[in-house]
Each structure stands twice: as C-alpha cells, then as structure tokens.
Amino acid sequence: QKEVEQNSGPLSVPEGAIASLNCTYSDRVSQSFFWYRQYSGKSPELIMSIYSNGDKEDGRFTAQLNKASQYVSLLIRDSQPSDSATYLCAVRDDKIIFGKGTRLHILP
C-alpha cells in the first residue's frame, strides 16, 4: 500500500516567519511530487511541482526533495495570514497519492 505521510497539525507560525511543512512517502519509484494548498471549503490548488532532488523556488515558496530519504518539504518564507490553509503533499507514480494534509495557521 503506497502511503504519503504528513503531520496533521495544526502548525502555528508567526506572521513573517518561515513555515516548514514536511512529508514522507513509501514508494521508492515515485517520480513526481506536488504541494497543494486547500482553503476551507475550497478545492485543492497546485502550488509547487518538483521532479528532481534538490530545491525548487517559486516566489516565497521553496520545495525540497530528497529521494534517498523519501522526503519532500515545503518552505514558506515571510508567512502571511493568507497562507493559513491545509497543505496537501502528493506523490505520483501511476495515480497521485495525496497525504491527509497539514493545517497551517499563521498568527498575525
């Protein structure tokens, strides 16, 4: 059974600080990794994709992938109250397997 594990949170981070979200996955052959943001009552929105080891930066967001450790993370710099949401880690082999999500709360 392929699994994607995330801490459910809530993770509380002061405004302006760095939020760090972590995810581990069980399938070593997975090739594609994604982070989705989901606001309460809304559908998931793709915010980052990463396919190779290392870091990928997009604005305030940085995704980090370590395939040897089967670990993917998302850093959010200069956290804003609008970043408060549930963040879903997703791993694709055939179909995408979603984690259960980490609730992030940015404290004003």
Add this chain to the structure above:
Amino acid sequence: EADIYQTPRYLVIGTGKKITLECSQTMGHDKMYWYQQDPGMELHLIHYSYGVNSTEKGDLSSESTVSRIRTEHFPLTLESARPSHTSQYLCASTSFGGYTFGSGTRLTVV
C-alpha cells in the same frame, strides 16, 4: 487558468432521487478523476478514467457510477441518493504532472 468546470456548485435533494454531477474540462486532458471529501477530512478517490470508454473504481467504495463518452466530459451519477452521500465531490484532470481540480459540488441529501 484552470478550465475544469463542475455543476452544480451546491445541491440539496431528497432521499431516493437520482442525480448527476457534471464535470467538463477544455484542456484536452486524457485522465480524469472524481474525489469525495468531507469537511476537514482527506481526499478519497472514487472513480477515474484514462480516456474515452475507460472507467475504473477508486480506492473508496462508492455507490456512484461514471461514464466517459467524450474526452472533455466525465459525469458522476447516483441512482438513489442517501444521506450518507452528503459530501463534497471534486473532479480533477491531468495529462501529465499535477491534477487540476474543479470548484467542486457540495451535495446534501435530506
């Protein structure tokens, strides 16, 4: 800009009614998916399709059925709605890479 549309956005119906939730995408994606999600809970895959005339059941047992007669259209049907079907239903599509989600249909069965 995500071009995947779900209708209706909200639906309240009585027990025993037949309903169809619509999902259409204009991106030419071959793969389409239906997820069920209760508030604050995880996504559950209930159906997927890899192309026209191809449909498969997902990980969560569901009493719904789907069809894929056209690439762009992937409707989900409940023959007899029950209160246990109350949930949010999300449609998604992709060709490669990540999924693009529609806005969802929030279904309430009374």
